[in-house]
Amino acid sequence: MVALMAQGERHAWTLEELHIALGRQGHATDFSSVFRAAEKLAADGITRKIVLDDGRTRFEPVGVHHDHLYCTRCHELVPVPCLIEHERFAALERATGAAILDHQVVLRGLCRDCRERGSESGAPA
Amino acid sequence: MVALMAQGERHAWTLEELHIALGRQGHATDFSSVFRAAEKLAADGITRKIVLDDGRTRFEPVGVHHDHLYCTRCHELVPVPCLIEHERFAALERATGAAILDHQVVLRGLCRDCRERGSESGAPA
């Protein structure tokens, strides 16, 4: 599964996508096995869980931190460089008294491909 | 419901919290009514849905944009000023060709209250 995720066909995977892709690769398994393997990878810090408001959890390989662009047309989650400067966090901690351990940014819009396809009627990828 | 959310007892509400709070205010209703009313408010742009990985959808009144701090101790979602500078979006659009319509930042850590309580054993708020 790690190999599958690493090959870059997609950046963030839902359990269903992993399940299907594994099947296509000849590693057909039960959905629950995919679920457990994915949870384990996340627990071991190999992957990270990402939740969006479309109701499906995604898993992405852990690497350098980055933000995400959720394409509202093709529903793909694309990695983009982080938009927040480090000092911002320290400043916020000083200003509010809170302790920030982690953060996640989700941009919403159209990925380049979908934007280029413009208002074409075509169905999402 | 709008009134309830506006009174500021809490910033972002889960359906369950709304349901309970409405009941306490003497406006007992069915859970599905809360659900439908909340969905309608969100559809009408009065409130906004926020989804975190704790599996519950929250609704917050729409106002000036801000980011959120999710306290991993008391599970409260606290509003904090936006950490991303506007130019960043334009720069990213130029760099990637994507179109950004909206964004959402979720910081993860401890809110001030929980941080101050430090490592005290006490149960979450």
Next chain:
DNA sequence: CTAAGTGCAAATCATTTGCAACCAG
């Protein structure tokens, strides 16, 4: 009357979990 809102129960959806059979060490 007509559209909108409500309660209740049943249906969905995406996971999660229990368990017995298996497999590697």
Next chain:
DNA sequence: CTGGTTGCAAATGATTTGCACTTAG
């Protein structure tokens, strides 16, 4: 044998939906 996996089925948890019934306009 022993712990980690796996498939299958059943259980969860949080919504969502169908439907009959009021209710406001």
